[in-house]
Amino acid sequence: MTTADARKPNPPSKVPRTERGRKTLRKLLDAAAIEFGERGFHEASITGITRRAGTALGSFYTYFDSKDEIFRALVDDMSGKVREAAKDALREERPALEAERAALVSFLRFAREHKEIYRIIDECEFVDPESFRQHYQTTASRIHERLTEGARRGELREDLGEAHAWAIMGMNVFLGLRYAVWSDEAGLEDIADLASSILREGIARKP
Template sequence: MDDAGAAKDDKTPRTARGERTRRALLSAAAQEFGEKGFHDGSISGITRRAGCALGSFYTYFDTKDDIFRALVNDMSGQVRDYVSPRIAQARDGIDAERIGLLSFLEFARDHKELYRIIDESEFVDQAAYRAHYENTASRMAARLARAAAHGDVRADVEEVHAWAIMGMNVFLGLRYGVWDDSRPAEEIAAIANALIEKGIGARRD
């Protein structure tokens, strides 16, 4: 593709107003797909929720698949951006995992559509589905490696531990974030963190 073609196909917003419109469409898509699912959700439903003209949709997205793919990436980034700054406040590597789960539970409770959208992406766009979990596990593995270097966890922690902790967090988020959010998130995070500390915490002589 030549430069002219690339410029024509580039749907990145070039103004603050354009970015606001794109953001409104993504937020509307989260509501539409969260309530109806991908197959029953529609572009007209998205634009109606966003309060913008149908033509505005095609300024930023080509198809329903296109906005769904962008939404999966966007929601994955929202989780990261919500959790990461809070983890930075942790006192050590074990506490970082407690805060990570606590923050994720908070996010899931405020964005219950997250699970339906991510789960459906396995069948709509498997690459985006896989990237969501691989990127999350990669960040967790790097965090555990730093914790090991500081002596907070065992020296032999590896990728398997990251995936195991992530799997636990995903299902705790489903059970105590989406299905029933009545139990204090701090309590759930503390119980899970005790398992992590006993499993991979550094041995103190």
Template sequence: MTDAAKQQVPIDEAVSGLPVPKTERGRRTLRALLDAAALEFGASGFHATGITDITRRAGVALGSFYTYFASKEDIFRALVTDLSAQVKAHVTPRVEEAPDALSREKAALGGYLDFVSQQQLIYRIIDEAEFVAPDAYQGHYRSTVARVTARLEAGAARGELKEGVGEVEAWAIAGMNVFLGLRYGVWGKDRDLAEVLARAHELVADGLRRR
């Protein structure tokens, strides 16, 4: 995880569903465990990673691990929720600054491309969740798409987007963003991300705009 990403995510939002540590020291330990887990799971995968790989990298005693997590599955699941919250924390401020429905979608895609091009491991972790923690995998996409749906419905209600735009278009846009991030942010950086963003957004904007 980059320092920028770490600073952006308050731990109470980052690991929703887990008890939030009461002390600053506890919050730092939990953050260190999640960041170490991202690096270890991202590099070696779930099966080849041991709990001691995570605690060693985090500089945390093995006993402390069990203060926060019951098992390797448990920290993996928390990590997926944490990464989902990191994406949201990175994208949301840009979206909220945008003046209208179409520029909000452009800000969301731009923020996402920016995030994944810095956090190359996110795909390996989220995608492995399909097998290791299917509920967390579905949860990540369903909550992401729920945010997109709400944005699109609000834009349609204000008359900026076509009538009836909502959930189906939100799944379409989420898939588009995920694939563009994988191809141009992770697999190959052979194309300027600003150009990718401009081209993709033209498709979305012309596809959604009310005429």
């Protein structure tokens, strides 16, 4: 039981109804991303989050009961943002392989601007294993759907399945770790070209 449980009044609706409430919630989630990203779940504190957000402690408890709860909300929030970033990139109709490339570029850009996402998703494996699974299963499903659509349109191989989606996701996640989070040196378009060329033709020398 956290202190949160002791001080919590009857729970109001936790979804903000006013614009001001939405802004406060946004500030808390953004502050939580920095706090958890920098200090890790165990060292992070609720007062650390409200201090960074510039909100009163009471505002925190309007929306969350505990550190666990805002952590889970944050994982959801980040998962959603990655999805949104990809959706923007995929809005335009493109050939299947170009769509995969565009999705990767948008992910790499997002990861470079939100380097804390890796620590947060990775720590989720320990803090909330179910959300961790959920995040990757959802991501793989979206890739799988795109592959199926690409095969239907005759652009991709017909035998592509869930495992191909996991292979592509792994490629993207590790390229992001190395070239978006650990280092800013490489051009993200170059990294995306390179991943795209693996999907287009493999790595064997052409006969």
